[in-house]
Amino acid sequence: MHRSICDFLMDMVQNSFEAGSSAVIVHVSQNDSQFEITAADDGCGMDEQELAQAQDPFYSGKGKHDHRKVGLGIPFLAQTASMTGGSFEIKSVKGMGTSVTCTLMLEHVDTPPVGDLASTFRALLSYPGDCELVIHRSLDADGIQHGYQLVRSELRQVLGDLHSSDSLNLLKDYIVSQELSLQQQDRGA
Amino acid sequence: MAKMTLEELRALRENKRKELDKRDLSGKTMQVVIGMGTCGIAAGAKETLDAFLKDIDEHNLSDVTVTQTGCMGLCYVEPTIEVIVPGMPNVIYGKVDPDVAKNIVREHLISKKMVSDHVFDRPAADIMDRGGK
Numbered sequence: 001m002h003r004s005i006c007d008f009l010m011d012m013v014q015n016s017f018e019a020g021s022s023a024v025i026v027h028v029s030q031n032d033s034q035f036e037i038t039a040a041d042d043g044c045g046m047d048e049q050e051l052a053q054a055q056d057p058f059y060s061g062k063g064k065h066d067h068r069k070v071g072l073g074i075p076f077l078a079q080t081a082s083m084t085g086g087s088f089e090i091k092s093v094k095g096m097g098t099s100v101t102c103t104l105m106l107e108h109v110d111t112p113p114v115g116d117l118a119s120t121f122r123a124l125l126s127y128p129g130d131c132e133l134v135i136h137r138s139l140d141a142d143g144i145q146h147g148y149q150l151v152r153s154e155l156r157q158v159l160g161d162l163h164s165s166d167s168l169n170l171l172k173d174y175i176v177s178q179e180l181s182l183q184q185q186d187r188g189a
Numbered sequence: 190m191a192k193m194t195l196e197e198l199r200a201l202r203e204n205k206r207k208e209l210d211k212r213d214l215s216g217k218t219m220q221v222v223i224g225m226g227t228c229g230i231a232a233g234a235k236e237t238l239d240a241f242l243k244d245i246d247e248h249n250l251s252d253v254t255v256t257q258t259g260c261m262g263l264c265y266v267e268p269t270i271e272v273i274v275p276g277m278p279n280v281i282y283g284k285v286d287p288d289v290a291k292n293i294v295r296e297h298l299i300s301k302k303m304v305s306d307h308v309f310d311r312p313a314a315d316i317m318d319r320g321g322k
Contacts (some may be wrong), residue, residue, distance in 0.1 A: 160202060165242055181192035
């Protein structure tokens with residue numbers, strides 16, 4: 001199992017990047033009791049057999065690591081959701097894309113901590129390549145939803161690049177300010 | 190911290206760029222590439238990435254790019270990173286936790302010396318004997 005929910009999020013979105021997607025849409029929503037992540041991409045997708053293999057920890061896709069006999073990303077996620085009372089769903093259409101949704105119960109003793117969302121969003125937004133990434137982050141309190149959105153192409157245009165240390169440190173400040181404001185709105189709700 | 194707008198972010202980036210334009214950095218770009226496969230993530234590569242960016246900023250280093258890649262094939266010594274500095278051999282370091290990241294910034298990026306205890310690939314033994322020069 002990964003050490004934080006954010007580590008699962010990293011793994012999920014990187015799978016989408018590595019599927020040759022041109023766009024990945026991520027929803028990260030949370031209320032008092034549960035944390036839900038959805039990552040939907042328009043990448044290569046999987047047929048029924050590939051989908052079953054992706055959920056098998058003793059299978060690794062071709063091309064990434066010749067000779068390797070394990071592939072732990074998706075099995076880690078499914079196992080963690082299952083053992084903590086949450087849920088996991090993966091849907092895929094060959095040639096069309098894949099959507100993965102995972103819900104984790106925050107009050108379960110074995111659910112890992114959320115982790116550092118701002119750092120995770122920064123790491124995902126700065127992943128190499130031209131794939132568009134849109135992150136919708138929301139918090140629900142008493143039926144009222146607050147949120148913010150991060151769009152990779154927009155941030156790259158504002159910062160000029162998403163790989164220099166100067167840009168990445170400013171990006172972190174920006175995301176932290178969005179997250180803090182969201183937490184304050186949530187407390188005020 | 191007040192909620193920052195995209196325009197405020199753009200203005201901060203412009204100020205940084207104006208500072209950089211005052212220095213001659215052509216051909217001096219250093220690169221840190223962080224392995225962010227499942228193995229790297231599980232071993233704490235995201236914390237390593239954060240540590241590099243924080244330390245690079247604290248040392249006021251300019252023109253360093255910090256990028257990510259997948260698994261480098263050295264899962265047994267994750268987190269792994271590659272450092273590319275003009276005039277030095279490319280080096281893959283292993284077991285790079287945030288403390289080791291600090292050392293790499295101080296020794297490799299600033300003092301241009303390898304952190305020998307954590308070199309796991311690339312330089313030949315004779316290069317290591319000369320401290321990476």
